[in-house]
Amino acid sequence: LILLSMLFPALLFPTPNNRWITNRLSTIQLWSLHSITKQLMTPLNKKGHKWALILTSLTTLLLTINLLGLLPYTFTPTTQLSMNMALAFPLWLATLLTGLRNQPSISLGHLLPEGTPTPLIPALIMIETTSLLIRPLALGVRLTANLTAGHLLIQLISTAITALLPIMPTVSILTTSILFLLTILEVAVAMIQAYVFVLLLSLYLQENI
Amino acid sequence: MPTALIGTVFESHLRLGFFKKLNGNFLIICSVLHTSRPLHTTQQCLAPLPPLPEKGGEVRYGLIPEEFFQFLYPKTGVTGPYMLGTGLVLYLLSKEIYVINHETVAAACILSVIIYGVKKYGSDVAAFADKLNEEKVAKALAVKNEAIKDLETAIEREKKEQWRVEGRNYLFDAKRNNIAMLLETNYRERLLTVYNEVKKRLDYQVAMQNLKRQKEQDHMIHWVEKNVVQSITPQQQKESIAKCILDLKALSKSAQAAV
Numbered sequence: 001l002i003l004l005s006m007l008f009p010a011l012l013f014p015t016p017n018n019r020w021i022t023n024r025l026s027t028i029q030l031w032s033l034h035s036i037t038k039q040l041m042t043p044l045n046k047k048g049h050k051w052a053l054i055l056t057s058l059t060t061l062l063l064t065i066n067l068l069g070l071l072p073y074t075f076t077p078t079t080q081l082s083m084n085m086a087l088a089f090p091l092w093l094a095t096l097l098t099g100l101r102n103q104p105s106i107s108l109g110h111l112l113p114e115g116t117p118t119p120l121i122p123a124l125i126m127i128e129t130t131s132l133l134i135r136p137l138a139l140g141v142r143l144t145a146n147l148t149a150g151h152l153l154i155q156l157i158s159t160a161i162t163a164l165l166p167i168m169p170t171v172s173i174l175t176t177s178i179l180f181l182l183t184i185l186e187v188a189v190a191m192i193q194a195y196v197f198v199l200l201l202s203l204y205l206q207e208n209i
Numbered sequence: 210m211p212t213a214l215i216g217t218v219f220e221s222h223l224r225l226g227f228f229k230k231l232n233g234n235f236l237i238i239c240s241v242l243h244t245s246r247p248l249h250t251t252q253q254c255l256a257p258l259p260p261l262p263e264k265g266g267e268v269r270y271g272l273i274p275e276e277f278f279q280f281l282y283p284k285t286g287v288t289g290p291y292m293l294g295t296g297l298v299l300y301l302l303s304k305e306i307y308v309i310n311h312e313t314v315a316a317a318c319i320l321s322v323i324i325y326g327v328k329k330y331g332s333d334v335a336a337f338a339d340k341l342n343e344e345k346v347a348k349a350l351a352v353k354n355e356a357i358k359d360l361e362t363a364i365e366r367e368k369k370e371q372w373r374v375e376g377r378n379y380l381f382d383a384k385r386n387n388i389a390m391l392l393e394t395n396y397r398e399r400l401l402t403v404y405n406e407v408k409k410r411l412d413y414q415v416a417m418q419n420l421k422r423q424k425e426q427d428h429m430i431h432w433v434e435k436n437v438v439q440s441i442t443p444q445q446q447k448e449s450i451a452k453c454i455l456d457l458k459a460l461s462k463s464a465q466a467a468v
Binding site for chain 1 (some may be wrong): 307310311312313314315316317318319321322334335337338339342343346
């Protein structure tokens with residue numbers, strides 16, 4: 001059973017096998033990969049294209065993990081803060097360090113928005129620094145919180161339905177309808193969170209590349 | 210390497226003794242094959258791949274391949290697999306091998322959402338994938354057709370050039386005629402100019418001679434008149450005047466008589 005469940009996700013992504021015209025699944029996956037990469041890479045200049053592989057694979061990873069976590073009896077790794085911080089912190093740090101290494105004055109200059117009145121400058125720099133330093137925390141915690149909250153809601157409401165079923169079937173039916181809506185929301189949230197994570201990373205990259 | 214992995218999987222499968230169904234075996238082999246794919250370093254085979262089948266395998270209820278039903282048909286008839294399914298589910302439920310808990314409700318929900326999505330948007334997505342493939346093929350075909358068309362126009366142009374080369378002789382003849390005509394015209398013009406010039410000079414000479422003769426004539430007449438006038442003596446003048454008067458008188462008489 002364990003072997004089966006470990007090997008199952010590999011079936012979802014057939015690797016391209018040198019065919020020019022593949023079956024439908026591969027075509028759709030190729031197309032979606034292409035559109036993701038294109039959308040991520042158009043705002044970036046040439047040097048940013050080095051990040052294409054990691055960002056696209058990150059997107060695919062998060063999307064798969066989130067969506068597969070909605071199935072019953074599955075565990076979603078992204079609900080754990082450790083994994084999300086492990087993803088967010090190094091990547092954010094990488095964007096920061098590339099910026100500081102290649103164009104230190106420009107990336108430091110991002111700390112001060114243009115056109116601020118002179119007396120405000122020190123306070124604004126403090127604020128911008130805090131917002132910069134809080135970014136990895138925000139990235140990791142956002143993903144964790146959203147997914148954990150969703151999963152928690154699903155578990156709790158389904159427990160409520162199971163408990164209410166013998167007592168008040170009507171209430172349980174109503175709650176079931178809530179669960180339906182919630183599930184649709186969860187699907188959307190799963191996809192959106194992955195997207196947002198990678199989008200923000202690419203945004204930080206744009207500033208610093 | 211994949212064969213070695215499949216070998217080990219087979220051994221573990223036999224040792225475990227689970228999954229008498231065909232699909233489990235197939236799934237394991239498939240997934241092992243796919244997970245070991247990143248380990249391949251070279252291209253698999255350089256020969257042309259066989260074409261993909263047009264339609265996927267027939268499945269009932271989206272999960273169980275049709276072959277399973279066919280497999281059970283000789284022994285149990287049409288309702289065989291359904292009875293097997295029902296019996297299996299009831300067995301799992303009654304023996305609490307599968308416990309109904311909150312996850313069951315969540316499972317029901319998410320499965321219904323998935324099935325609803327697949328039913329509603331399945332054909333659209335399939336049509337989209339087919340469209341992508343069609344566009345790819347159409348692009349390549351368009352390139353091929355463009356190339357063919359370009360070559361055909363090139364062939365036509367070449368033929369036209371060859372025809373032009375044949376007609377080149379006529380062109381040269383016409384040009385030659387033109388030039389000859391030009392030369393002829395030029396020659397004739399110059400001839401005319403020469404003729405006119407010569408005529409002008411000859412006319413001049415003729416005019417000179419005429420003038421000279423005229424002048425001589427005038428001079429001679431003048432000289433003769435002068436001499437004649439000089440030679441008329443006064444006496445002759447008187448005699449002539451008296452004769453003129455007599456003539457006039459005679460004339461007047463004849464005139465009066467006539468009136």
